[in-house]
Amino acid sequence: MTAPYFAEVAALMGDPARANILAALMDGRAQTAKELAFVAGVSAPTTSGHLAKLVAGHLLAVEVQGRHRYYRLADPLVAAALEGVMALAAHGPRRHRPHAPGDAELRHARTCYDHLAGEVGVDLLSGLLGRGHLAPGPRDYRVTSAGAALLAEIGVDLAQAARQRRGFARPCLDWSERRPHLAGALGAALTARFFEKGYLARRRDTRAVTITPAGRRMFRERFGIDA
Amino acid sequence: MTAPYFAEVAALMGDPARANILAALMDGRAQTAKELAFVAGVSAPTTSGHLAKLVAGHLLAVEVQGRHRYYRLADPLVAAALEGVMALAAHGPRRHRPHAPGDAELRHARTCYDHLAGEVGVDLLSGLLGRGHLAPGPRDYRVTSAGAALLAEIGVDLAQAARQRRGFARPCLDWSERRPHLAGALGAALTARFFEKGYLARRRDTRAVTITPAGRRMFRERFGIDA
DNA sequence: ACGAGACTTCGGCCGCCGCCGAACCGATCG
DNA sequence: CGATCGGTTCGGCGGCGGCCGAAGTCTCGT
Numbered sequence: 151m152t153a154p155y156f157a158e159v160a161a162l163m164g165d166p167a168r169a170n171i172l173a174a175l176m177d178g179r180a181q182t183a184k185e186l187a188f189v190a191g192v193s194a195p196t197t198s199g200h201l202a203k204l205v206a207g208h209l210l211a212v213e214v215q216g217r218h219r220y221y222r223l224a225d226p227l228v229a230a231a232l233e234g235v236m237a238l239a240a241h242g243p244r245r246h247r248p249h250a251p252g253d254a255e256l257r258h259a260r261t262c263y264d265h266l267a268g269e270v271g272v273d274l275l276s277g278l279l280g281r282g283h284l285a286p287g288p289r290d291y292r293v294t295s296a297g298a299a300l301l302a303e304i305g306v307d308l309a310q311a312a313r314q315r316r317g318f319a320r321p322c323l324d325w326s327e328r329r330p331h332l333a334g335a336l337g338a339a340l341t342a343r344f345f346e347k348g349y350l351a352r353r354r355d356t357r358a359v360t361i362t363p364a365g366r367r368m369f370r371e372r373f374g375i376d377a
Numbered sequence: 378m379t380a381p382y383f384a385e386v387a388a389l390m391g392d393p394a395r396a397n398i399l400a401a402l403m404d405g406r407a408q409t410a411k412e413l414a415f416v417a418g419v420s421a422p423t424t425s426g427h428l429a430k431l432v433a434g435h436l437l438a439v440e441v442q443g444r445h446r447y448y449r450l451a452d453p454l455v456a457a458a459l460e461g462v463m464a465l466a467a468h469g470p471r472r473h474r475p476h477a478p479g480d481a482e483l484r485h486a487r488t489c490y491d492h493l494a495g496e497v498g499v500d501l502l503s504g505l506l507g508r509g510h511l512a513p514g515p516r517d518y519r520v521t522s523a524g525a526a527l528l529a530e531i532g533v534d535l536a537q538a539a540r541q542r543r544g545f546a547r548p549c550l551d552w553s554e555r556r557p558h559l560a561g562a563l564g565a566a567l568t569a570r571f572f573e574k575g576y577l578a579r580r581r582d583t584r585a586v587t588i589t590p591a592g593r594r595m596f597r598e599r600f601g602i603d604a
Numbered sequence: 605a606c607g608a609g610a611c612t613t614c615g616g617c618c619g620c621c622g623c624c625g626a627a628c629c630g631a632t633c634g
Numbered sequence: 635c636g637a638t639c640g641g642t643t644c645g646g647c648g649g650c651g652g653c654c655g656a657a658g659t660c661t662c663g664t
Contacts, residue, residue, distance in 0.1 A: 161391030
């Protein structure tokens with residue numbers, strides 16, 4: 151009856167070019183219109199139109215810097231909604247897609263907006279819980295004293311993460327593993343630290359991340375997981 | 378580049394008529410093609426086409442019963458994905474929509490697929506947690522011995538709920554409250570019991586549910602919440 | 605066996621929207 | 635200042651897809 155509301159949002163996600171753009175921005179980094187035109191596979195004018203629509207629909211935010219315009223996801227909620235739809239798409243009996251190249255890497259380790267996802271991300275969260283560094287709470291996970299010590303060693307500023315306006319330590323359903331990984335301010339801070347210390351390395355044009363040898367060692371020693 | 382996958386799913390959700398259909402099925406009940414044609418606001422042939430697409434896309438499942446065809450959501454994951462998109466739509470700076478009639482009722486108490494959502498659903502979960510009937514766990518909530526006693530009094534068969542293939546007791550982000558309510562087999566079993574015992578009553582043509590006087594009393598006594 | 609009802613298939617219409625090339629605006633750099 | 639580059643706006647084209655009415659299939663009731 152009353153035109154359901156979410157249809158507009160879903161329609162925005164439903165165009166192939168726009169979906170490519172959104173997928174490219176799922177790693178939380180901002181990108182210029184030109185870069186996005188490339189990933190979208192359409193011309194610059196067409197891309198511009200799509201971007202305008204996505205901004206109008208509050209899926210993207212734009213930041214002007216000189217003659218560049220950087221687009222990024224407007225809100226972690228957008229990433230969450232996209233992951234939900236992806237989970238659905240991934241789950242549906244495989245549509246004629248043996249698996250795309252790079253798919254294995256993506257399933258193994260990738261960024262989800264600004265935190266770590268994929269097999270490694272899921273293992274990380276269950277490792278933290280299993281070793282008693284994190285304890286489940288009613289809404290957010292709670293950092294135990296053992297966990298606080300561990301995170302301090304790694305150099306994560308817990309106080310700052312707790313101050314953020316976003317949720318502190320939330321589960322986020324992983325579309326490939328169908329089990330949660332660690333999201334929220336803590337997930338983001340931890341992941342950022344992994345990049346800073348060279349445990350993880352971004353790759354060009356993909357959300358998949360490389361785990362460096364140092365990272366592999368660290369994951370085993372600190373969290374007891376085989377990355 | 379590689380056509381992103383989830384675009385097809387999002388596009389299925391993005392048509393107004395189909396969105397109406399999906400929204401109508403969000404309460405977990407199955408409905409006939411004719412009923413759905415009505416809620417979709419389009420003719421029977423058009424509806425038939427939409428339904429076929431939704432089934433092909435694995436968003437809906439169909440069950441033939443005599444000369445009727447009952448359509449329902451194919452999987453709880455579909456409901457979860459839809460809630461995610463709804464959360465996004467509800468959150469985006471209110472689009473020229475002061476609030477639709479019935480909106481208040483919907484926010485207060487409604488079914489989300491097959492479990493209770495809205496203000497009451499969220500309060501129910503936090504009540505269960507606060508009173509120590511449910512304890513957070515790594516994936517599912519755990520029923521404490523006190524909780525098991527309470528649920529037995531109400532007549533919920535815990536063993537049967539635990540046997541189900543779906544998750545046992547999961548949080549589900551509530552789009553109107555933006556806090557989790559209780560989903561999974563336990564959420565469904567509890568909600569079903571509420572309907573059986575006449576604590577809740579369904580209404581026609583809406584996911585909003587009525588809380589009966591007996592239900593109001595029960596919610597206060599058993600769970601300490603003002604419904 | 606017949607008619608009614610539920611649902612789908614078919615055929616054709618129409619409008620929306622995605623697409624591009626060309627032109628336009630503004631910032632940067634020589 | 636002109637040249638270049640990033641980005642958007644404009645105008646026009648083309649096709650996908652949603653829509654309906656009519657006709658077809660199947661099931662049930664009687």
